[in-house]
Amino acid sequence: MKYLTADFGSTYTKLTAIDAHREEIVGTAAAFTTITTNVMNGFHEALKRLETAIGTFAYDKLLCCSSAAGGLRMVALGLVPELTAKAARTAASSAGAKVIRTFSFEISETEREAIEAIEPDLVLLCGGTDGGNREVIVSNARKLADAKGDFSIIVAGNKSADDEVTTILSASSKNFVITENVMPQFNQLNIEPAREEIKKLFIERIVQAKGLSGAQALAANEIIPTPLAVMNGCELLSKGTGDTEGIGDLMAIDIGGATTDVYSMSHGHPTLTNVQVKGLPEPYAKRSVEGDLGMRYSLRSLVETADLDKLAREIDFPVDEVQAWIDACRRTPHLLAVEGSREQAIEEALARSATRIATERHCGSWESVYTPFGQVFALTGKDLSEVAHVIGIGGVIANSPHPAHILEGVKSEGEKSPHAKPKQPGYLVDKRYIFASMGLLSQKDKELALKLLKREIVSL
Amino acid sequence: MSKGTVVIGVIGADVHAVGNKIIDFALREAGYNVINLGVMVSQEEYIQAAIETDADAILVSSLYGHGEIDCQGLRDKCNEAGLGDIILLVGGNLVVGKQNFEEVETRFLDMGFDHVSPPGTPIEGVFDYLEEAIAARKK
Ligand code: B12
Numbered sequence: 001m002k003y004l005t006a007d008f009g010s011t012y013t014k015l016t017a018i019d020a021h022r023e024e025i026v027g028t029a030a031a032f033t034t035i036t037t038n039v040m041n042g043f044h045e046a047l048k049r050l051e052t053a054i055g056t057f058a059y060d061k062l063l064c065c066s067s068a069a070g071g072l073r074m075v076a077l078g079l080v081p082e083l084t085a086k087a088a089r090t091a092a093s094s095a096g097a098k099v100i101r102t103f104s105f106e107i108s109e110t111e112r113e114a115i116e117a118i119e120p121d122l123v124l125l126c127g128g129t130d131g132g133n134r135e136v137i138v139s140n141a142r143k144l145a146d147a148k149g150d151f152s153i154i155v156a157g158n159k160s161a162d163d164e165v166t167t168i169l170s171a172s173s174k175n176f177v178i179t180e181n182v183m184p185q186f187n188q189l190n191i192e193p194a195r196e197e198i199k200k201l202f203i204e205r206i207v208q209a210k211g212l213s214g215a216q217a218l219a220a221n222e223i224i225p226t227p228l229a230v231m232n233g234c235e236l237l238s239k240g241t242g243d244t245e246g247i248g249d250l251m252a253i254d255i256g257g258a259t260t261d262v263y264s265m266s267h268g269h270p271t272l273t274n275v276q277v278k279g280l281p282e283p284y285a286k287r288s289v290e291g292d293l294g295m296r297y298s299l300r301s302l303v304e305t306a307d308l309d310k311l312a313r314e315i316d317f318p319v320d321e322v323q324a325w326i327d328a329c330r331r332t333p334h335l336l337a338v339e340g341s342r343e344q345a346i347e348e349a350l351a352r353s354a355t356r357i358a359t360e361r362h363c364g365s366w367e368s369v370y371t372p373f374g375q376v377f378a379l380t381g382k383d384l385s386e387v388a389h390v391i392g393i394g395g396v397i398a399n400s401p402h403p404a405h406i407l408e409g410v411k412s413e414g415e416k417s418p419h420a421k422p423k424q425p426g427y428l429v430d431k432r433y434i435f436a437s438m439g440l441l442s443q444k445d446k447e448l449a450l451k452l453l454k455r456e457i458v459s460l
Numbered sequence: 461m462s463k464g465t466v467v468i469g470v471i472g473a474d475v476h477a478v479g480n481k482i483i484d485f486a487l488r489e490a491g492y493n494v495i496n497l498g499v500m501v502s503q504e505e506y507i508q509a510a511i512e513t514d515a516d517a518i519l520v521s522s523l524y525g526h527g528e529i530d531c532q533g534l535r536d537k538c539n540e541a542g543l544g545d546i547i548l549l550v551g552g553n554l555v556v557g558k559q560n561f562e563e564v565e566t567r568f569l570d571m572g573f574d575h576v577s578p579p580g581t582p583i584e585g586v587f588d589y590l591e592e593a594i595a596a597r598k599k
Contacts, residue, residue: 079511079512080508080511080512082508083508083509083512084512127512128512128513128514129512129513131465131493131513131514132465132512132513132514133511133512133513133514134514183512186495186509186512186513187509276475276498276499276500278500278505369473369500371473371475376473376475376500378500
């Protein structure tokens with residue numbers, strides 16, 4: 001059996017050729033994504049490059065994922081920011097969507113306009129536990145019914161409001177579906193049903209509307225969002241298959257031009273004694289996306305958050321020099337730093353900051369209280385302090401001569417730090433960007449995908 | 461039908477966990493829908509839970525003697541969050557040492573609590589009050 005996986009990215013279409021009989025990745029190749037004309041043009045170009053390198057590749061099955069044309073753009077609505085709004089965002093992110101913004105409480109007219117301006121593909125509407133608050137989800141359903149734009153709505157809130165929400169949305173021209181509450185009881189997370197609906201709508205809306213039907217016609221799978229494929233790859237490597245063990249708890253970092261994605265595969269149970277667990281539980285397989293941390297399109301906000309002076313001090317460079325490179329990158333997003341140059345050192349410092357800030361947001365946090373009986377901690381979110389593996393995925397990290405230096409941004413800043421970040425992780429890198437491909441392959445052959453992941457994801 | 465939704469928890473940095481479990485059990489047995497936040501609960505957590513679950517009452521416990529500081533401003537925050545008519549109860553060992561309860565009660569009532577229990581009151585002691593107050597609120 002020979003598999004070809006295709007990842008239709010926003011810029012590149014990446015192919016990976018796998019020979020199951022030889023248990024090998026025989027080659028990878030990439031070409032520009034051609035979504036505006038015919039997505040298959042880019043695919044054929046990449047295939048030509050692949051075959052130039054490895055000879056004719058007669059594949060039996062084609063498996064595809066896509067984040068082309070902006071990926072699956074979503075907006076999430078909930079009631080309380082730390083509760084159903086967070087549950088909604090968690091559900092959408094872990095389905096591989098790009099959550100552009102999360103709204104909470106009753107939305108205002110201005111916020112409705114903000115949603116219209118985002119032009120989302122999908123809106124996830126949540127709010128209230130089952131039997132809990134219903135006014136807010138009903139009011140927000142009305143606002144969405146009136147909103148301009150051709151987006152679908154997934155309703156996953158208080159079940160007692162389902163009938164009323166159905167009546168409101170049926171009277172509009174919006175396509176909608178009702179599913180189980182993301183938080184049926186207080187602090188109980190139930191994201192699977194909403195994730196399933198997001199996957200279905202991805203196929204209906206994105207694959208058909210965004211020019212991927214040509215690829216779908218040839219594919220042996222239903223096209224899934226690329227981040228979901230990456231997440232499936234991470235989960236497989238962590239948990240293993242029924243027969244073969246995985247490598248256990250891990251985190252993965254993917255720094256792109258526009259976003260920084262962080263994945264964690266871990267229950268994140270507290271590792272300290274005297275800990276009270278607070279807040280919404282989080283899923284074993286968690287993904288977070290930071291839209292303000294990226295190496296090109298989100299460079300300005302990255303530098304703002306990381307602090308320019310601090311960045312310059314870290315590498316002992318004049319502030320002006322750092323600023324000059326940042327300006328150049330913003331003018332020319334395709335700019336690449338020359339190997340071994342001073343610019344590359346700046347790139348690494350930026351990537352390390354993105355890693356640090358994105359993991360701080362992804363990991364849980366501790367708050368400590370002193371009592372006469374010693375310190376007591378309250379933990380919100382996942383305790384990832386004992387995660388043993390941190391993997392850098394593709395791009396900036398894989399191309400850097402010092403990937404471990406960038407990845408060290410995940411590391412905990414010591415006892416006093418409130419962030420439950422890894423204390424002593426080992427670093428690995430996905431040099432050939434195969435996570436998405438292996439996530440796809442796992443749909444057909446889990447054992448092989450796991451074997452290849454273990455071989456390809458190398459320790460630094 | 462449940463008699464109403466009650467959010468419970470031990471406020472502040474207080475870790476006395478045993479009474480909280482008993483209250484949880486007793487209220488459920490009595491027919492309430494209980495949202496138990498456990499120990500070390502902040503004012504914000506009570507309010508967030510009450511909003512999502514559309515709660516009728518918040519029942520605050522404080523056992524370690526710092527209740528007065530921990531409870532200040534809870535009613536104001538409820539008002540701010542649109543929970544103006546939520547019933548607020550408090551009990552446990554609210555202050556340090558033996559103080560005149562009437563004075564303590566007045567201070568907590570002034571803070572905006574609807575009902576204040578003296579030390580040693582079992583939870584059953586507020587069942588009648590709770591039932592009436594919730595019925596009155598729902599009218
Ligand atoms: C066990 C215990 C501890 C354990 C707690 C273990 C745990 N995780 O639960 C530990 C050792 C950690 C501890 C620590 C401290 N404790 Co202590 N502790 C006790 C002790 C001995 C028993 C508490 C208990 O479980 N009681 C049994 C349960 C069932 O009763 P309860 O908690 O009172 O709850 C019932 C009622 O109060 C009522 N109730 C509670 N809330 C509400 C609310 C409403 C509306 C109503 C109607 C009723 C109600 O219903 C509950 C169920 O029946 C008490 C003394 C005592 N005998 O009560 C001291 C006691 C509560 N602790 C006390 C103190 C001071 C402390 C410390 C500050 C340090 C110290 N000097 O001991 C620390 C504080 C730590 C912290 N940050 O919270 C004092 C409080 C003094 C005060 N408020 O005036 C007490 C009273 C001891 C004393 N006499 O000095 N403690």
